[in-house]
Amino acid sequence: MSETIKIDVLTLDSVQCAACGYMMESIAALPKEIQDVIEYKEWSIKNKEGIGKFLEMKGKVLPTIAIQGDLLFESIIPQYEELIDAMAERAPTPELATTIRMLRDKGFDFDNLEANLARAEAGAHTRRKE
Numbered sequence: 001m002s003e004t005i006k007i008d009v010l011t012l013d014s015v016q017c018a019a020c021g022y023m024m025e026s027i028a029a030l031p032k033e034i035q036d037v038i039e040y041k042e043w044s045i046k047n048k049e050g051i052g053k054f055l056e057m058k059g060k061v062l063p064t065i066a067i068q069g070d071l072l073f074e075s076i077i078p079q080y081e082e083l084i085d086a087m088a089e090r091a092p093t094p095e096l097a098t099t100i101r102m103l104r105d106k107g108f109d110f111d112n113l114e115a116n117l118a119r120a121e122a123g124a125h126t127r128r129k130e
Contacts, residue, residue, distance in 0.1 A: 003096050005087050007040035008066040010050070010059045014042055022077045023063040029108040030083070037096060038087070068092075080108050 007027055011020035027040050043053040045062065057066055065073040065083075068090040072078075078086070084104045091097035 003037070003091075003093055005038045005091060005096070005100075006068055007038055007087075008053065008057065008069075009040060009042045010054050010057065010062055010064040010066065011042055011044050012062050013044050013046055014063075017063070019075070019077070020063040023065055023073070026077055026080075026083060026108070027065070029112075030080075031103060031106045031108075033103050033106070034084075034087075034100065037099065 009020075009023050009027060011017060011023065014020045014024040024042055027038075030038070043050040045051050045054050054062075057069070057071060059071065059074075061075045063075065064071055065078065067086050070090065072086050073082075081104060084100060088097045088100040088104075091100060
């Protein structure tokens with residue numbers, strides 16, 4: 001689907017920082033129907049690319065979730081409903097917003113957390129390859 005919602009997660013390191021890991025989990029545990037309409041990436045300030053993104057977005061604190069470029073959840077791990085509402089408000093089309101709102105009562109998929117985090121590449125962008 002070409003209509004997607006872009007989510008950036010600014011972190012210190014989702015493996016070593018508990019709050020950062022919880023932020024990544026809040027995105028990774030979204031139901032499959034939501035996963036199909038979002039694109040997300042962790043930006044760790046442990047590397048130049050992450051520092052650049054933090055400065056570009058004018059980040060203030062870590063961790064932070066940005067949706068469609070808007071810094072929204074700054075050091076606050078969102079509840080499922082808050083996250084869904086924020087995505088729906090920033091959806092690029094009314095149809096996508098409606099699709100997202102219809103999933104508001106579904107809830108996080110914590111049963112597959114390990115697979116979700118692997119798919120999210122949690123921690124994959126926090127270390128430099130030598």
